[in-house]
Every structure is written in C-alpha cells, then in structure tokens.
Amino acid sequence: xxxxGIGFVAVGVLSFVLPMLGRQLIxxxxxxxxxxGSAVAGLVLIVLGFALLFIxxxxxxxxxxxxxxxxxxxxxxxxxxxxxGADTTKQVQHEGITANENSRDxxxxxxxxxxxxxxxxVVDVKLTALEIFKSTKKExxxxxxxxxxxxxxxxxxxxxxxxxxxxxxxxxxxxxxxxNYWNQPPLMQRIQSxxxxxxxxxxxxxxEIARLDVIEVIRNRRKTRLWLGDPDTWDPSMPVNKGFSDxxxxxxxxxxxxxxxxxxxxxxSEQTILPSKYSxxxxxxxxxxxxxxx
Numbered sequence: 701x702x703x704x705g706i707g708f709v710a711v712g713v714l715s716f717v718l719p720m721l722g723r724q725l726i727x728x729x730x731x732x733x734x735x736x737g738s739a740v741a742g743l744v745l746i747v748l749g750f751a752l753l754f755i756x757x758x759x760x761x762x763x764x765x766x767x768x769x770x771x772x773x774x775x776x777x778x779x780x781x782x783x784x785g786a787d788t789t790k791q792v793q794h795e796g797i798t799a800n801e802n803s804r805d806x807x808x809x810x811x812x813x814x815x816x817x818x819x820x821x822v823v824d825v826k827l828t829a830l831e832i833f834k835s836t837k838k839e840x841x842x843x844x845x846x847x848x849x850x851x852x853x854x855x856x857x858x859x860x861x862x863x864x865x866x867x868x869x870x871x872x873x874x875x876x877x878x879x880n881y882w883n884q885p886p887l888m889q890r891i892q893s894x895x896x897x898x899x900x901x902x903x904x905x906x907x908e909i910a911r912l913d914v915i916e917v918i919r920n921r922r923k924t925r926l927w928l929g930d931p932d933t934w935d936p937s938m939p940v941n942k943g944f945s946d947x948x949x950x951x952x953x954x955x956x957x958x959x960x961x962x963x964x965x966x967x968x969s970e971q972t973i974l975p976s977k978y979s980x981x982x983x984x985x986x987x988x989x990x991x992x993x994x
Contacts, residue, residue, distance in 0.1 A: 816899075
C-alpha cells in the first residue's frame with residue numbers, strides 16, 4: 701500500500717504539472733484526454749496517493765511494537781534453545797565419546813586412565829579406559845546386593861572376625877591396610893583387577909604377534925612386576941607357574957598401597973636391580989614385608 705501511495709503521488713504530480721508546461725501526460729480518466737482532464741486527474745491521484753500513504757503509516761505504527769516484541773521473543777527463544785542444546789551436549793559427551801556420566805564417574809575414568817598409562821604406546825588409553833569403566837559398571841549394576849560406590853565395606857570386614865581377615869593378618873597386613881583397601885568402592889577394586897588382566901592380555905597378544913613363547917613371556921613378567929591376587933588360588937602345577945614356589949605366589953591386593961609407598965622412596969635404578977636377586981617380584985616383596993621394609 702505504501703508503494704502504491706508513492707506511485708499515485710508521483711503520477712499525479714506529473715499529470716498536474718506537465719499541462720502547464722505545454723506537455724500532457726496521457727491518462728485515462730472520466731474527464732477525457734484534455735489537458736484540463738489530465739490536471740484534474742493529477743489532483744485526484746495526488747489525493748489518493750497521500751490517502752494510501754496515511755493509511756499505510758497508521759497500520760505500520762500499530763503493528764510495529766507487536767512485531768518488535770515478537771521478534772525479540774523469538775530471538776530470546778532461539779538463544780535459550782541454543783544454550784539448552786549446548787548444556788545437553790556437555791552432559792552426554794566425554795572427550796568426544798558419548799558417556800552420560802556424572803563427575804563422580806569421571807573420577808573413576810581418570811583413575812582407569814592412570815592405571816593404563818604404561819600401555820600408552822600400544823593402545824588408546826582414553827578409549828580403553830572408558831570401555832573398561834563402562835563394562836565394569838554394567839557388570840556391577842547387574843548385581844542386586846552390591847553398592848558399587850560404597851566406601852564402608854572395609855569397616856565391616858575388620859570389625860567381624862573371619863577366616864578372610866585372619867589369613868590377611870597372618871600374611872603381614874594390618875587392619876588398617878585391609879580397611880583402606882576394602883573401603884575403596886567395589887567399582888574401583890574391579891577396575892584395578894581388570895586393568896591388570898588387560899595388561900597381561902596385551903603382553904600375550906604382543907608375544908603372539910612376535911611369535912615368542914607366551915609361557916616364557918608371562919614367567920618373565922612375573923619376575924619384574926607385582927602380581928596381585930589371592931595366594932590361596934595359586935596353582936604351582938600350571939605350566940606358567942612351573943619353577944616357582946609359594947614365595948612367588950600372588951600377593952593380596954591390600955599390599956598395593958604399601959608397595960607403592962616403598963617404590964616412591966626407592967631410586968628407579970634400585971627398583972630395577974633388586975628384583976633380579978629374587979625368583980620373582982612377589983618373592984622380593986614378601987622378603988621386604990618380613991623385614992619390615994614394606
């Protein structure tokens with residue numbers, strides 16, 4: 701309507717002015733094609749044009765506040781949606797991998813990454829740690845009577861006399877060692893076990909690729925690394941255990957912290973040389989335990 705108003709005014713002005721200059725703008729009007737007719741038609745068009753402009757301006761002023769308000773609300777809505785979308789994205793991603801985990805679970809993932817750090821040259825540590833964490837959590841979630849985040853199992857173990865407690869005390873552990881280990885969430889304990897198993901798995905696969913004797917590779921590994929587990933399950937008749945004795949058997953995982961403290965206070969060169977004086981790393985640890993060093 702605004703455009704039509706401008707057009708009518710322009711044509712009206714020409715129709716009115718040109719006859720005065722001896723020219724005539726041909727217009728079809730009820731008054732004919734005379735100069736007088738063109739002039740009158742021009743006045744009519746001017747009036748009509750201004751009328752259309754006035755109507756258009758009135759409509760624009762009435763509509764403008766609503767339009768602006770609507771545009772602002774739509775813009776705010778889009779910004780809100782974008783912000784909400786960004787928050788959702790942060791919640792479901794863990795360094796590029798979908799993992800709808802809270803900050804508590806992220807701590808477990810970080811601990812798993814630390815356990816797998818020595819394998820950084822052969823595996824994707826972050827991806828592998830996430831997979832181990834997720835599979836372990838899924839397994840524990842299927843157990844009805846297990847609170848995978850519980851931090852009080854150790855308190856119960858040391859407060860109730862049991863065969864399990866007595867065997868560990870006889871092996872040189874203290875009640876505090878046992879409490880500290882078992883007060884770790886079951887999720888962390890299972891992750892530690894799985895990380896050790898995965899490390900052994902990688903060693904076996906590498907041995908197979910290199911066409912080495914897998915049994916010998918595992919035997920050599922036992923001589924240079926702490927081997928955790930329940931010594932009661934030790935089977936000296938297994939091919940991989942032949943030539944070893946009970947001194948080389950698995951060591952209770954409750955000793956892990958004490959061995960770690962010892963290692964942090966010993967020079968790396970000594971940690972490399974000392975195990976070679978024993979039949980295995982576990983045999984060395986048992987000797988250090990008996991002598992009060994670990």
